[in-house]
Amino acid sequence: MTPPNEVDGPLPTDYEIAQSTEMEPIWELVEPWGLGLDDLQYFGSYTAKVKHDAIDRLREQAEDRPNNLVLVTGMTPTPKGEGKTVTTVGLGQTLNHIGEEAMIAIREPSLGPVFGVKGGAAGGGRSQVLPMEEINLHFTGDLHALTSAHNLIAAMLDAKISQGDELDIDVNDVSWPRAIDMNDRVLRETVVGLGGKTGGTPRENQFLLTAASELMAVLCMASGLGDLKERVARIIVAYDTDGEPITVDDIEATGAVTMLLRDAIKPNVVQTIEGTPAFVHGGPFANIAHGTNSLMADKAAFGMADYLVTEAGFGSDLGAEKFLNIVCRLGEMEPNAVVLVSSVRALKYHGENMWPADYDDIDAAGTGAVERGLENLDKHVENLQKFGVPVVVAVNRFPDDSDEEVNVVLDHCRDELGVAAAESTVFENGSEGGVDLAERVVEAVESGEADYAPLYEDEDSIKEKIHTVATEVYGADGVKYTGGADRDIERMEELGFGDFPVCMSKTFHSLSDDASKKGAPTGWELEIREVYPSAGAGFLVALTGDVLTLPGLPSDPAAAGMDIDADGDISGLF
């Protein structure tokens, strides 16, 4: 969420802007982009899923198109976010405004954060996707389908455990948690199966946010319904008393789980406030999962337009690193440019070494704080350049930012880092506010400078991969393995997962694994405490420090400020 404009009087809320925008029926909107009436499965007039036949056709069409891939990422964010989705939507709109053909692909919001701190997650101001209230609430039901499918696996697994099965499941080695799409801290650690014999077998159980479920990753990595089913079948849910994996297929849940996901696997297409088509599909978090929308959406978009603008969650150390090391590797994509979103506020936040709770005091900080904060920006630029992709820094300008502050950033990027940079006011002005940025992006893409390569090879050992990310991206001196991490890694190698890429689970509040360290921390070691397989998704997950897989509600949750009147008009959803 971006604060209201205090200069020209208050901007209308995101919801008010959305309500005052006349949308085009989605079938009319996408028709010039190559999708016909029968290619869509409708949810009202403004939201549709794209059918499998059409996806296949678009994939073929993509072979004759440029497939220009622009990734939007950000510096280490403040508690309010730096406007990455706003910039993604705004850049997509502006590319079309200046005569290119561009599609947008972003993640689906998760109800948990919507009701927690964050409010809506559909962009904002004059750069949002519509219908924002539906996208932010139940949308096409994908998150609900994933939650149900996740918990069906859990119920079938516990039924096997308590009804005495032939699989010989080790009740102390169950790796499949339960899932909920709600920030509900008391479900993080629970004991289930109480109440006597009919209540099942007592054991510890965790709930995680649906966005952190392996099923979400599986959905985002799958190439179609058949591939989805194969991936679901491979998911490891527990180990037997000999330490051998028990899969979803072993507990006979593959068919029913895939059936529950038969619509969720189809990408959702909607429109931006300026009528640019956007895929909003899949929503893995970037701190605890891989953090980018579905590959199916990306691949379809390449068949519809020359440019695809997509977003990766949090900073270059999280969503972007995973997009570049994992998603592009497994999905066989090559990015042509990366946009790094920064803001004066975020630079001050790093420059002042602030705690999230002090964020409201940020306006008091001066230009000196901006300058001191640049070390965080510099490290993100450096990280992205290591992948061989040209970087364009976007300064997402807020109404209170002074010209002097903005110029500190622009000059630093151009003169000291030698990278392209542009300010962006797409929140307030839509595509009128993104022309300079869009032109820099087109230049970067057309320069042909991109020479993308991931930072490690499949054949590198698991520890080498982790070491590479820790030292090259996070700026750590090295890695220490605690708890059962060494044993986990041995097991992964024994199970034949040694050539998987590694999805790191790390705090988003810092480049390091210590949320309180701002800027670009040096002189520290990354701690890995657990490594487990996402066999369905095709990667390993390495847990660092204390990363919450289920956030809680704050003492004053966003939900408490939300309302709906008897006519159905919503307030408080931003």
Next chain:
Amino acid sequence: MTPPNEVDGPLPTDYEIAQSTEMEPIWELVEPWGLGLDDLQYFGSYTAKVKHDAIDRLREQAEDRPNNLVLVTGMTPTPKGEGKTVTTVGLGQTLNHIGEEAMIAIREPSLGPVFGVKGGAAGGGRSQVLPMEEINLHFTGDLHALTSAHNLIAAMLDAKISQGDELDIDVNDVSWPRAIDMNDRVLRETVVGLGGKTGGTPRENQFLLTAASELMAVLCMASGLGDLKERVARIIVAYDTDGEPITVDDIEATGAVTMLLRDAIKPNVVQTIEGTPAFVHGGPFANIAHGTNSLMADKAAFGMADYLVTEAGFGSDLGAEKFLNIVCRLGEMEPNAVVLVSSVRALKYHGENMWPADYDDIDAAGTGAVERGLENLDKHVENLQKFGVPVVVAVNRFPDDSDEEVNVVLDHCRDELGVAAAESTVFENGSEGGVDLAERVVEAVESGEADYAPLYEDEDSIKEKIHTVATEVYGADGVKYTGGADRDIERMEELGFGDFPVCMSKTFHSLSDDASKKGAPTGWELEIREVYPSAGAGFLVALTGDVLTLPGLPSDPAAAGMDIDADGDISGLF
């Protein structure tokens, strides 16, 4: 589920019949019934929600129509069900077939039972609602919205508890559980809030099936969005240390919860296999909740047709008793006839005093068993007649039933009970198989014999109301109150809920509170162990014996037999 026809070779499965039926676009189908293109919110071409404006208009139109209300209920069921939904759908189709105008209103399936024992719940054979696979899976997301809304209340409540609130909530007197739409026995009794201070306050927590949530009852009793919000606000979630109720409004969740339900409150309209429009909306279970679809659907249907055929869950002791004592009272409706669905199999089941596990041996029982089972049917007829509504007994004929067996039932009803009776083969034959039944129903309605009255008055004391249902409907000698039930009742009276009707929670396997007792048990006392308010729904709930609010999966769950292929074709969903 009705078994396949073993006489003429196997009938195609419900899914195959559904797939081979050409559906009409829903906007074309409902147009002659008074709904226009703009009255609908679409979910694909064959499912829509009816907008509030249209509901209001239909309610007005209902004032000039006959409002003939036909309730379908059943005798005490076998584990496989007696075909009540099949009969409801078939009767609705047949009424149109013989020249009447009839709408159907039934409940939405719940995923839990779909994956457990029961399979689909959209009727079957040639009397089902379509698209059956969508209705049985996520449909329009109503159950998911209710689950999310339920768990948002829980998360906001626990946030208040663990972050030290001004409400002084008694952590040992929290009445709001969590909800899940999955048969998952290990969630019945849990401990949440473990893992140290950041994990919240440890306490016992139950999960119940979404279909048993008070929110489901609230949705079904609400007259519109404004009324829904008022009901949500009144829901009691806990008590403070002085024993005073804490409501949803007190924890500031009213607005966000109502917002999550803004689409769920709108009735869903679909079509039967013969093109009769059907509302499928709301799905409370009848053993642990009130067991009938939404009042909004009923009221809208009266504006579209002369007849409304609706169904109440389980036997006359459960769904029908609640429909007649609670729903018609609060919703100001008067039924004109009741159809009591029986089957030769169910009569044998009672006549042989069978256990559910022995059900597969039922074919071996002879005509004598049918005759011995009639005492169960007789009691259900007697129960319904007490409400002053004419009864028509339907014998839902299965392929293996002999003429002799069927005639035992028909003759008994006509000659000994003096009630109308007809066999029905709507499963196999659609409306061709329901003509006799439909004509008996029209006769009953047109006779004008109905003189409906609930069995107790608002002013009766809580114990008088419970006593009336126990003795008049269940056939008990009296009622005993155990545990805290006496104290609960005092509290309800102090809180001003003394004039609420009482929703009894009782096993569906027997007319009594003992699941093993078949037939029409006498010489027993009903045990009430807890009474609590559904302040939002507007009734009290009285718990008897051991009623599960969250079923478990059997050792061979229906889910294990379900599958989907790479083309999206489903199997195993019946």
